[in-house]
Amino acid sequence: MINKTVLRKEFLMRLFVLGLMLVFATLATFSGAQPKSEKAVFAGGCFWCMTPPFEKLNGVEKVLAGYTGGKGANPNYENYAAKGHVEAVEVTYDPSQVTYNGLLKVYWRQVNPTDSGGQFCDRGPQYRPVIFYQNDEQKKLAEESKEKLGQSAKFDKPITTGILAATTFYPAEEYHQDYYKKHPIQYKFYRFKCGRDQFLEKIWGKSSH
Numbered sequence: 001m002i003n004k005t006v007l008r009k010e011f012l013m014r015l016f017v018l019g020l021m022l023v024f025a026t027l028a029t030f031s032g033a034q035p036k037s038e039k040a041v042f043a044g045g046c047f048w049c050m051t052p053p054f055e056k057l058n059g060v061e062k063v064l065a066g067y068t069g070g071k072g073a074n075p076n077y078e079n080y081a082a083k084g085h086v087e088a089v090e091v092t093y094d095p096s097q098v099t100y101n102g103l104l105k106v107y108w109r110q111v112n113p114t115d116s117g118g119q120f121c122d123r124g125p126q127y128r129p130v131i132f133y134q135n136d137e138q139k140k141l142a143e144e145s146k147e148k149l150g151q152s153a154k155f156d157k158p159i160t161t162g163i164l165a166a167t168t169f170y171p172a173e174e175y176h177q178d179y180y181k182k183h184p185i186q187y188k189f190y191r192f193k194c195g196r197d198q199f200l201e202k203i204w205g206k207s208s209h
Contacts (some may be wrong), residue, residue, distance in 0.1 A: 015146060033080075037061055037093065037094055038095050039090055040131035041089070041166050041169055042089045043086040044110050044119060045086060046090075047088060048176070050088070061092045062092040065086065066089070066170050066171040066172045067080040067086070069084065069167060070086075076173065077172065081124065088130070088132065100141055103143040113159045114157035114160055115129070115160070132167070133165060135162065139165075201203045
């Protein structure tokens with residue numbers, strides 16, 4: 001005689017196992033379809049000039065120009081320097097496509113890391129070069145990268161670029177976003193007039209920007 005109670009328990013157990021399998025399969029598909037993005041923040045003088053090098057990288061999802069590193073809340077272009085902020089870019093990227101070390105390599109090729117008083121024709125602490133780390137791993141990689149650059153003899157002065165813990169990042173006004181796309185002629189003239197291109201080409205070659 002068939003024991004209906006046993007059959008019912010076996011049926012329910014199979015349904016439970018099948019349900020678990022479906023849940024795990026769904027989670028795996030979801031996580032695979034939406035890789036977790038990470039953020040990196042770099043200051044290197046005028047944020048107009050720091051945006052395009054990162055936007056061109058595979059794996060970079062978004063680059064925002066903005067202000068960070070100060071103590072005053074809600075800065076704008078008129079008062080960010082007075083509030084202690086620097087011009088910077090926030091890079092949102094997919095670490096499965098581009099690593100933080102890859103971003104650091106691009107960063108060093110955009111700045112004069114020996115100049116803590118500004119960058120090129122932009123003078124003042126609001127233009128100083130800084131790497132703002134999001135976690136201990138980014139801090140470690142940034143410090144190692146800085147030390148390696150210092151040992152490379154690329155520069156005849158000490159590397160003075162700051163490595164600081166990230167604070168609130170405030171996006172700049174819309175007219176600052178992707179300035180190089182909106183005003184390509186003015187942007188190219190500004191870069192050349194400031195001497196950024198000439199300096200970077202001397203150190204790294206024409207592929208630097």
